[in-house]
Amino acid sequence: MNTLAFVVVPYLCLAVFVVGHVWRWRHDQMGWTTHTSQLLEGRLLRLASPLFHLGALGVVGGHVIGLLIPASWTHAVGISEHAYHVVAVGGGTVSGLMLAAGFVLLVIRRRMTPKVFRATTRTDKLLYAAMGWMILLGMTATVGVNIFGEGYDYREELAVWFRQIFWLQPESHLMADAPLVYQAHAVSGFLFMALWPFTRLVHVWSAPLAYLWRPYVVYRGRPGNAPTASRTPSDVRDSALPR
Numbered sequence: 013m014n015t016l017a018f019v020v021v022p023y024l025c026l027a028v029f030v031v032g033h034v035w036r037w038r039h040d041q042m043g044w045t046t047h048t049s050q051l052l053e054g055r056l057l058r059l060a061s062p063l064f065h066l067g068a069l070g071v072v073g074g075h076v077i078g079l080l081i082p083a084s085w086t087h088a089v090g091i092s093e094h095a096y097h098v099v100a101v102g103g104g105t106v107s108g109l110m111l112a113a114g115f116v117l118l119v120i121r122r123r124m125t126p127k128v129f130r131a132t133t134r135t136d137k138l139l140y141a142a143m144g145w146m147i148l149l150g151m152t153a154t155v156g157v158n159i160f161g162e163g164y165d166y167r168e169e170l171a172v173w174f175r176q177i178f179w180l181q182p183e184s185h186l187m188a189d190a191p192l193v194y195q196a197h198a199v200s201g202f203l204f205m206a207l208w209p210f211t212r213l214v215h216v217w218s219a220p221l222a223y224l225w226r227p228y229v230v231y232r233g234r235p236g237n238a239p240t241a242s243r244t245p246s247d248v249r250d251s252a253l254p255r
Contacts, residue, residue, distance in 0.1 A: 014184040017199050022177050025202035032209030033217075046215040047136075052127040060121060064114025070107025071150070074100065079174045083167045093165075097158075104154045112147050119144070139211045142204055149197040157191055164191050170198060 036044065050057055078100060086096055119140060122128050157164050173186040187195055208214070 014188055017195070018173065018184040018187045019182050021199055022182070022202045025206040026177075028206040029208060032206070033214065036209050036214055044214050044218065045212070047131075047212050049122075049128045049131055052131065053121060053125045056117060056121040056125075060114050060117035062114070063110050064118060067107050067109070067111030067114055070103065071111055074104050074107060078167065079171045082171070082175075101154060101158050105159070108147070108151050108154055112151060115143065115147055135211055139207065139213070142200075142207055146197070146200055146204055149193055149200060153191070153193045153197055157193060164194060166190070166194060170194055174198075 083093070083096075087093075122132055122136075122140075153164075169186045170190055173182055173184070176182045176186075187198065190198075
């Protein structure tokens with residue numbers, strides 16, 4: 013079971029993650045979008061979206077630091093284990109609460125706004141369920157185990173196993189003694205990656221960086237197109253707006 017859960021499943025999910033993105037780009041570029049519903053409702057979205065996205069950035073950043081940077085590296089630069097634990101748990105809790113609050117507001121908005129709910133697909137519902145499950149496991153691990161529980165140093169076992177996956181030498185026994193919530197969170201994380209290419213999350217890879225250097229589009233008004241006779245050529249102003 014350890015080999016299946018902590019060796020076979022991660023590699024299958026990583027393969028689906030890569031191949032799924034290639035397939036989606038080749039066959040569904042028109043669907044490679046956020047499918048935003050901002051035009052349908054914007055008041056609640058203005059609060060929920062920043063909370064969700066800022067919390068997500070903090071959570072992802074914490075996972076990258078915690079899983080990819082070995083403990084020996086932080087010790088080498090003078091960061092004690094206690095200091096790392098305080099920052100990791102504190103930052104993880106704040107980011108997780110922001111993410112959870114934003115997620116709950118987004119779910120309420122999607123369910124309680126008729127227009128938004130009618131625009132919700134089955135894939136969206138599956139994504140929301142999977143994301144909610146991941147947030148629940150993550151908060152249970154961070155708050156339940158490390159704040160109110162006995163604590164668990166994931167960098168000694170879980171992080172080592174995670175890095176070994178990319179070196180093609182995963183040792184499944186490293187996860188055998190990990191708390192059940194960490195085991196479930198790890199497996200669920202890879203399953204979530206397998207779902208990723210087939211949802212609206214693909215928009216993450218399409219940041220509009222080209223907008224920073226692309227030229228402006230110049231719009232010029234014409235006096236002959238004025239809607240009223242009282243409008244004169246002096247009323248028409250040239251404007252330069254980005255595309």
